[in-house]
Amino acid sequence: MTHTHQKKLRPLAVALCAAGACLAALLLVWLAVVRPNADKSLSERVCDEYSLYALIEPGGSAEQTFSTGNDLIVMGFVFGTRGGQPTGDLELVLSDAGTGEILARSTGDMAGILPGQYVALGLDHTVEGAEGRRYRVTLTPHYTGDGRLTIGHSDGAVLWNDSFTVNGEAVEGTLALLITYRQIGGFLSRFFLVIGALACLVVFFGVWAALSRKLALHKLVFVLVLAFGILYSFVLPPYAAPDEKYHINQSFTLACQWANRLSGDEWKMGHVPLDMTYRREHDADPLLQEERTTVFSWQELCGNLLTTTTDSFDSHVALEELQTDRNPAMYLVSAAAVFVG
Incomplete structure (x- = not known):
């Protein structure tokens, strides 16, 4: 290979080495930090007090009614032991408290229970949440040894309109209960x-x-700043900044105003106060609009990229939400994106 060929290939070789180094660092971070957190989840604590423990007798069960609007994927309970480690299967049945319909089941081995901490029991399928729905969870141990199972509950704190029974008798308290309603998975x-x-490709x-001088320096800097800026925006999703929602509200209001002007309707949106915003009724997602940015924000965003609205093009609702400015000039581009979307 001639010196000229070596000189031509040198930028490519150095670029490959730089990208390879970045890729190696990427894989190390994934192994050390990302992979261990792949089972991260969002949970709701229905009751987090377990100062007392109730004994579940052979042939008996523990039963708690509760309500939640979230999905149910995994249910966690705090157990104790008496007379040694319990052995046998622990059966969980989740049913509708109103109709008695069985919604999901789970079976676990009591030999793996660690006393004094939450033990998760995964349901055989996800139960979709519904606002105001009431559930009944029943835990029935099937003992095969001398050890017995106790279950943690609060001391006298009873959830409104709910009941907790052990071995068929009412207990003055509430079962310690942790519900997992969202998981990251892969x-x-x-x-x-x-x-x-x-x-790595940008690098x-x-x-x-x-090195090859294929692009003028000022053009290269512009391209790199733009590329890394786009990647940064992927890591920092919408609503991540503390005042981001006010800017987004302004864009939605402006887009709604354009839609109503094109609708042919007699009603036209006029002046909008700073403490009000307009958008279609279903253009809202509490998880995505949470100011604390997490990977769940992007999971929610990616999962709904192709989700379409049931609202008509020119529909709108008035909401008591702050927006930033009455002057729309700074929001023409973002409002146009909302309008087209």
Whole structure:
């Protein structure tokens, strides 16, 4: 290979080495930080007090009614032991408190129970939540040894309109209960690796373009700033900044105003106060609009990219939400994106 060929291939080789180093760092971070958090979840604590423990007798069960609007994927309870480690199966039955319909089941081995901490029992399928729905969870141990199971509950604190019974007798308290309603699964790894791979490609292009001088320096800097800025916006989803929602509210209000002007309706949206915003009724997602940015925000966003609204093009609702400015000039581009969407 001639010196000229070596000189031509040098930028490519250096760029490959730089991208390879970034990829190696990416994989190390994934192994050390991302992969261990792949089972991260969002949970609701129905009751988090377990100062007392009730003994579940052979042939008996523990039963608690409760309500939640969230999905149910995993249910966690705090157990204790008496007379040694219990052995045998622990059966969980989740049913509708009103109709008695069985919604989900779970079976676990009591030999693996660790006393004094939450033990998770995964349901055989996800139960979709509904606002105001009441459930009944029944735990029945099937003992095969001398050890017995106790279950943690509060001391006298009873949830409104709910009941807790053990072995068929009412107990003055509430079962300690933790509900998992959202899990990341493999999304966290996929999200991290895709963003990391794109960053490695940007590094490869930047090093190659700089050494081969295929692109003027000012143009290269512009492209790199734009590319890394887009990647950064992937990591920082909408509503992540503390005042982000006020800017987004302004864009939605402006887009709604345009839609109503094109609708042919007699009603036209006029002046909008700073403490009001307009958008279609179902253009809302509490998890996505949470100011605390987590990977769940992107999971929710990615999962609804192709979700369409049932609202008509020119529909709107008035909401008591702050927006930023009465002057729409700064929001023409973002409002146009909302309008087209």
